[in-house]
Amino acid sequence: AQSVTQLDSQVPVFEEAPVELRCNYSSSVSVYLFWYVQYPNQGLQLLLKYLSGSTLVKGINGFEAEFNKSQTSFHLRKPSVHISDTAEYFCAVTPDLTGGGNKLTFGTGTQLKVEL
């Protein structure tokens, strides 16, 4: 089984400041990792994913994340946030198994609030 921990339930930050949203995971098998964003009253939108290759992955809206296998982390970063980045961010994993679909296990989410 897999689990995902997002330690920060809320992160306030001023516009144009950098931000890091933390994600740690636990799994007995290799996993693939994802960050999703949810704007108010909307579904989830994929920001970025790590499947293999370079451990630094770039996503939409200027976000990037770094996979650290030894620390079992996949922290999300943005060098300069905008007011429109205010949303809830979810880290998720799915096991690297063939067949059976790719159900996601989510963290509890981090509410990013960008202030002027």
Next chain:
Amino acid sequence: GAGVSQSPSNKVTEKGKDVELRCDPISGHTALYWYRQSLGQGLEFLIYFQGNSAPDKSGLPSDRFSAERTGGSVSTLTIQRTQQEDSAVYLCASSPTGDSYEQYFGPGTRLTVT
């Protein structure tokens, strides 16, 4: 193109009633997932369809919950004898195949059980 759609967007029902929630996946997507988002439990997987069959139902919380998919397209999640703890947002996602890692989410159905 059209994304994943879900209906109704909001549903208020009385405790003990049955409800049906509908999901229309992206055309051509063979994999379909249902998740539930609630204050107490966060985002949880419910069931996975590949075509019309459901090889993974491990997330359904009780036998009051069932789901079906017809024609490899539309899916219906049915909750019988609703309880207050069923109140949540029910999210549907589709994926091109069961091996695909990109899931496209619908806007969800907010269910309130009074």
